[in-house]
Amino acid sequence: MTQNSHQVASAMDQISLNHLNLDFNSIFLLTVTICAFLIPVVVILPPIPVRKSDALLQTHSKAGVEGAKSNLRNQFDPSHAPRDGHPPTVHSLVIYPVKSCRGIEVTRSKVLPAGLEFDRLFTLAQLKSPFPVAVDASDEDKGRHSWHFVTQRQFSRLATVQVDLWLPDEMKLRKQSMRTREAFLIMRFPWRESGWRGVLSVLAAKLGQGLAAQPEKEIFLPVDFPSEAEIAEKGYTYDDVTIWKDTVRALNMGKELPEELGRYLGVSNKLSLFRIDPAALREVYRCAPRKETAGYQPVTGFQDAYPLHLINLSSMQKFSADVPKDEDMKELNVLRFRANMILSGAPAYEEETWKRIRLRPGSSRLYNDAAFHVSCRTVRCKMPNVDPVSGFRHASEPDKSLRTYRAVDEGAPRLGCLGMQLTPLFDPSLGEDDRESWIAVGMTVDVEERGEHVYMKQ
The missing domain is CATH 1.20.5 (Single alpha-helices involved in coiled-coils or other helix-helix interfaces)
Structure with missing residues (x-):
């Protein structure tokens, strides 16, 4: 058994x-x-979440040039030095739709009284309380808050906030049997959720955009100023926002911002987004031409002080040679200085003798000229210390070298200057709605008037 x-x-x-x-x-x-x-x-x-911007691929095209097509790839090349018999040319154009965020390099742009089209339409701002407050101040004074613009000077990570401009594409619209003239902005910043959501977001980003991609959050914004009905529907408000010493009434669109943006930037105060009101632009005085000279009152949006900013690559290269390099800054990218118009072929610092210039068609395929008043030098703050790609803030450069080698304006003692501020000029016979011109890469620079510059403080 x-x-x-x-x-x-x-x-x-x-x-x-x-x-x-x-x-x-x-x-x-x-x-x-x-x-x-x-x-x-x-x-x-790939099983990736659909983004709002994905829908734009059917009807719009992204503006700007990137990567291998950028004219700034050779910004350090000696070929930007002046050549006998050849006038300076426009080498690159850059717009910054959201102040202090990443710019968009373009090949051409419309020029309006307030500057280049789409430039500095928006700014981020934080709500600040008065400080210090007197002991005997009233409760009203102690509780008074105001909006103040923010830039890379305080929050260097703004340099890493990507901004894309999407413009209507006629060919795509015809295929879709649609018509629209609306343009849109997409703001994107790196953001990873915690826990398993973060793991999924990393996986989705890499499946959808490649192994080097990182998860992001995006903010979808219409470019056109909204109607009163849209403002009411969205719950936007009009509030005062301070830019340097100017205070302007603008549209508060803070409802469009995710709270994660403030955490990403390191802003502890309440953060909001403002859109400049085209009917309430900031009037520009100081070194700008008077209304009698320009034929209109010069204005600007959320630019620091003047409608446009010009920089000369020869000047950049000469100044860069004086800036000590180290592991944290191996080269001085011109984008640190956030100019709209970047020139090639002018002698170093010659732009500081210009008072009026005219851009002529050159190789640009444009047929009209564009005139500008060269209003004053650009007095520099510490913002160029921030790397425009990584957002890393250098401890001292190029600010220290600017103050050492470029304190050249008697109106701004002990302050460094690099680049020039411009005010657009138009045919005096044009009406208010017709004041516009075009500029493009390849245009040549004709200097019509020269003179001295003395900076006037705000």
């Missing part, structure tokens, strides 16, 4: 083992079959 029992037990163990092998083999085959089916599906149709 004992021997028979052992034989029966052994047979049962063998049967169980066979069943186990069968189950394992079945599970393995099933897993392989599922993977073989899912992998091509995931590659062709």
